[in-house]
Amino acid sequence: MSGRKEEKKAVALRYDGVSAPKVTARGFEGLADEIIQLAKDAGVLVHEDPELANFLAKLEVGDEIPREVYVIIAELIAFATWLNLKA
Template sequence: MKEVEKRKQAVALKYDIEKDHAPKIIAMGQGVVAENILKLAEENQVVVQQDDRLVKQLLEFSVGTEIPPELYEVVAQILAFVEMVDKEKGLKQNN
């Protein structure tokens, strides 16, 4: 039996520690829209973290809204991961 490919979903977050109270949803979508979000992230060297459960939760909100307090901890872990990857890239680019 042929395995059905799961429909892609994506949510993009932005967080400016100096301006924002919490990370904001800046883009979201499924299918082709999700593929375009991921393509833009790759083209702009934006770190992508896969977390299907979190994406499903974030898709319940609207673009432009801050993430709810109950998701702060999991998003903080992702932001820490992104910061680590960005620092590693910076070290590699300088060498």
């Protein structure tokens, strides 16, 4: 173990219900903190998963998510929808 601290990452996704979710923002370190805070302020679900963040952070803004993560993203969208319906 190198003891090196992992770089903080944040990726925002948008799903229009028609095509695959797309990356709408991504950032590292301070920008990641801003993305997370904006999401929280807007009442958007913030999910912390370093492995998923590492995978999604390789995408560019505007890219659709790859098939490899459809299931996990679909589960997160379903959970966020359920939370909104309960509120």
